[in-house]
Amino acid sequence: MSQERVIIVGGGLAGLAAAVRIAEDGVPVDLFSMVPVKRSHSVCAQGGINACNEVARQQGYSEYQHFDETLYGGDYLADQNPVLEMTNWAPKIIDLLDRMGVPFNRTPEQNRDLRLFGGSLFKRTHFAGATTGQQLLYALDEQTRRFEAEGRITKHEFWEFLWPVTVGEGEDKRCVGITAQDMRTMQIRSFRGGAVVMATGGCGLIFGKSTNSVICTGGAASRCYQDGAWYANGEMIQVHPTAIPGADKLRLMSESARGEGGRVWVPRKKGDTRKATDIPEPERLYFLEEKYPDYGNLVPRDIASREIFDICVNQGMGVSGQNQVYLDLSHMDPDYLTRKLGGILEIYEKFVGDDPRHTPMRIFPGVHYSMGGMWTTYTPGSYEPRARHGVHNPGDAAPVDTEVGRGMELGAHNNMMTNISGLYAFGEVNFAFHGATRLGANALLSCIFDGLFSGVSVANYVRDGAPKSDPTSELDQGVFDRVTAQEQSKMERLLASGVGDSDPTDPTHNPYAIGHELGVEMTAASTVVKTGPRLEQCLTKLDELTERYQGVRLSDGSMWTNQTLSYARAVGDMLILARVIAQGGLLRKESRGSHYRTDYPDRDDPNFMKTTIGRFNPDGTCSIEFKPVRADLVEARARTYGGSSKSKKSEPRQETVATS
Amino acid sequence: MAIAYAHESTADQRRANRTRAVEGRTVLCRVRRCDGPGKAGRWESFKVPVEPGMNVIACLKHIAQNPVTVDGNTTTPVVYDAGCLEEVCGACTMLINGMARQSCSCLIDEYAPLEGDTITLEPMTKFPVIRDLWVDRARLFQSLTRVKAWVPIDGTYALGAGPKESPEVQQDRYDMSECMSCGCCLEACPQFTIEPDEASWDTSFIGAHAISQARLFNGHATGKELKNDRLDELMNPGGVSECGNAQNCVKVCPKGVPLTESIATIGRQVTIRSFTRFFSGK
Numbered sequence: 041m042s043q044e045r046v047i048i049v050g051g052g053l054a055g056l057a058a059a060v061r062i063a064e065d066g067v068p069v070d071l072f073s074m075v076p077v078k079r080s081h082s083v084c085a086q087g088g089i090n091a092c093n094e095v096a097r098q099q100g101y102s103e104y105q106h107f108d109e110t111l112y113g114g115d116y117l118a119d120q121n122p123v124l125e126m127t128n129w130a131p132k133i134i135d136l137l138d139r140m141g142v143p144f145n146r147t148p149e150q151n152r153d154l155r156l157f158g159g160s161l162f163k164r165t166h167f168a169g170a171t172t173g174q175q176l177l178y179a180l181d182e183q184t185r186r187f188e189a190e191g192r193i194t195k196h197e198f199w200e201f202l203w204p205v206t207v208g209e210g211e212d213k214r215c216v217g218i219t220a221q222d223m224r225t226m227q228i229r230s231f232r233g234g235a236v237v238m239a240t241g242g243c244g245l246i247f248g249k250s251t252n253s254v255i256c257t258g259g260a261a262s263r264c265y266q267d268g269a270w271y272a273n274g275e276m277i278q279v280h281p282t283a284i285p286g287a288d289k290l291r292l293m294s295e296s297a298r299g300e301g302g303r304v305w306v307p308r309k310k311g312d313t314r315k316a317t318d319i320p321e322p323e324r325l326y327f328l329e330e331k332y333p334d335y336g337n338l339v340p341r342d343i344a345s346r347e348i349f350d351i352c353v354n355q356g357m358g359v360s361g362q363n364q365v366y367l368d369l370s371h372m373d374p375d376y377l378t379r380k381l382g383g384i385l386e387i388y389e390k391f392v393g394d395d396p397r398h399t400p401m402r403i404f405p406g407v408h409y410s411m412g413g414m415w416t417t418y419t420p421g422s423y424e425p426r427a428r429h430g431v432h433n434p435g436d437a438a439p440v441d442t443e444v445g446r447g448m449e450l451g452a453h454n455n456m457m458t459n460i461s462g463l464y465a466f467g468e469v470n471f472a473f474h475g476a477t478r479l480g481a482n483a484l485l486s487c488i489f490d491g492l493f494s495g496v497s498v499a500n501y502v503r504d505g506a507p508k509s510d511p512t513s514e515l516d517q518g519v520f521d522r523v524t525a526q527e528q529s530k531m532e533r534l535l536a537s538g539v540g541d542s543d544p545t546d547p548t549h550n551p552y553a554i555g556h557e558l559g560v561e562m563t564a565a566s567t568v569v570k571t572g573p574r575l576e577q578c579l580t581k582l583d584e585l586t587e588r589y590q591g592v593r594l595s596d597g598s599m600w601t602n603q604t605l606s607y608a609r610a611v612g613d614m615l616i617l618a619r620v621i622a623q624g625g626l627l628r629k630e631s632r633g634s635h636y637r638t639d640y641p642d643r644d645d646p647n648f649m650k651t652t653i654g655r656f657n658p659d660g661t662c663s664i665e666f667k668p669v670r671a672d673l674v675e676a677r678a679r680t681y682g683g684s685s686k687s688k689k690s691e692p693r694q695e696t697v698a699t700s
Numbered sequence: 701m702a703i704a705y706a707h708e709s710t711a712d713q714r715r716a717n718r719t720r721a722v723e724g725r726t727v728l729c730r731v732r733r734c735d736g737p738g739k740a741g742r743w744e745s746f747k748v749p750v751e752p753g754m755n756v757i758a759c760l761k762h763i764a765q766n767p768v769t770v771d772g773n774t775t776t777p778v779v780y781d782a783g784c785l786e787e788v789c790g791a792c793t794m795l796i797n798g799m800a801r802q803s804c805s806c807l808i809d810e811y812a813p814l815e816g817d818t819i820t821l822e823p824m825t826k827f828p829v830i831r832d833l834w835v836d837r838a839r840l841f842q843s844l845t846r847v848k849a850w851v852p853i854d855g856t857y858a859l860g861a862g863p864k865e866s867p868e869v870q871q872d873r874y875d876m877s878e879c880m881s882c883g884c885c886l887e888a889c890p891q892f893t894i895e896p897d898e899a900s901w902d903t904s905f906i907g908a909h910a911i912s913q914a915r916l917f918n919g920h921a922t923g924k925e926l927k928n929d930r931l932d933e934l935m936n937p938g939g940v941s942e943c944g945n946a947q948n949c950v951k952v953c954p955k956g957v958p959l960t961e962s963i964a965t966i967g968r969q970v971t972i973r974s975f976t977r978f979f980s981g982k
Binding site for chain 2 (some may be wrong): 060061064075076078079080081083084132135136138139140141143144145146147148150151168169171174175178179182183185186188189224253254255286287288289291292383387390391392393492544545547550552553556595596598600601603604
């Protein structure tokens, strides 16, 4: 019997952390990625990574408070146990990255420097210049390369995941491998794996222009969903308040720009035509600082996005009458800015042409992150909540002295496993940690935590779980050939769709045109502000696009490096996932975190402190069920960030987040 | 000042072009196409309407949706490599008007500011073409393995913090660590030549980026445990001594990585290492 292998799909922070952890345990790893892993989307993360640290601890901060902030930020939609364990691990993860050689910024005494970030009053964000994600990814890429050189990890770069290979039905369903395609030769084949880890990131491309990389279609998650994996909290899409509008994508302007002192404002006078630098201080409206005196410009992302949207769309006070506000750093020392934020300021200068050290930047919200993702489970740890600790106030000591207990049991087979046995979801594609909004600088943490912590579970499962008694290496080859054939015929159908016999620029059946319209529609109906009627209209539009997609025509019929085929196939999967997102938003009749319904402006805990679970029906429709959140550690409290009531009486208006 | 089109155009000239860009214009996108390895190349031109702030990627997206050449012939969408579109992943590197750079950060206003101007896109020449503008850069990553570009940690268990370091050392390392493996320095280097045969990669000139990565890890308190291995590799054929000192690499690096400084530093480290090895025998 040959040794069981683990398949990891995706080579961003989550995939690489898992690969390193599992390979270190002596289990051979096959790592699949559509791009060389060093170019994964994690490189785009800028601001930093959160963890309790000694300075903050001595000011009254703790892992427990990081846990509490994450829940409060996420409006209590996350199961609490995984979040507790993640924040417990955070300081250890920083230490490990430090040992791997990440150039974290330093203080004069050579300690790791810290910065302030949204959703906290304590400095608990570690950073490496303004390209923290890139630096963390490179550190893990280097460790992966080391294991690759030792033969413990096998990389399959430029391979696209097409479908999971599963056996059994219902609760006995088990994932035993994947089918994938070489993006250069177009060869399709299946691979055996005792366990499969999906670490495929977000789905920003469903919204057309977003801050995501061009590979973040959500296609892989959609394919697992169509094969029976549940998709949870799809409607929870984070719109980052500060993105730079662009013709091809929206480029992120990191929250660290505000963390380091950036101020958001518009001219007090509507339609003021003066240059920003000519408008004196009293004639500027610092609307976030006025409304939220405690957190000011550092309110969580959904609140900031909504306020900017309100100022521009509802009040018409955007700069030059357009959908844009100023993000201003020009009052600060240019040298300090270069040192702390150099990388992101260069991006702005490069793509817009103005120097943010001297001219306020123009920004507007853009789709950024999916809190929702594949549904996963876990085994709760030893933590026993005590009634007297039910309410945790900022600055309170951690409960049970300093011992906070375990949120999850290390190494349990089912940690971050989907409803399909042997199929795991790590990183952004995992729904588990961020509830209804993610706090800035928690994403890098959740990705690496998933890989390191639940990687142990994967290794244990492969050694002692189902693959031990029933190894995938002994399964009938027909199980794998069936899926290879399914994908082969899907490809042939697409390629034979009428290349060349119609006008290639006719948008009706053009995959790029369908993808573009999908993005415009989803951005307009399902981002910053939602209403029931608009979401229903969106579902009708999805029906129309789906029908047009049935006759999709490719303008490239080549069997060599055919990117049009790959994109067109993904568009079909994006349409299916878009339905889960829109339908979840329609059925969640409340406002919570990034999900804001003007027709239901308040949070409704009795009915909706529940996980949205989407299940795929063979006819292409989606069944949605709401399942209560496991929340017995911290009591849910109103999420106000010291501002006035969250309900706003504004006319439901629909505008695109940034023109597409 | 005349509009500067040549590949020698400076950043200042490109900025000046931007201020004179004509709104609502159409430009000609001239693309070097190739259907696959061993196939003959050909040129195709496309008319592309330009919006303000548009970059080369937006042009290629327009062509994908409207794959019709300027002569009215229906063709296929152009194949190219792309990722973040923020100039941090390195994927979308190509030759634009003859010079290697990322296409995402290449604004049309800077390269083709007037009605009817032409912008030329070609694949990099130092790597084998897969199709159209997409090249195979596997050798670039293989060279990182050659110089053991990693810190040899004991494992992923909780073993406390890493070594302390001063802000100055951190800043130096960060500057080198921003290298995104794009390949611009290799494209510009006279000593780095295309090497389709994988068997000869280990003995062909390794290039500035990998030499700089060796310096990055030699400068880390734990990373320097492998310093001798790295220097021994860079003493071999294809190592640092094959640098011809043209200094093109540092001029084209989009991230400002101090490549020539790294080559000089590694050159010195190699000299010392060769003496030590000669006298001590290890």
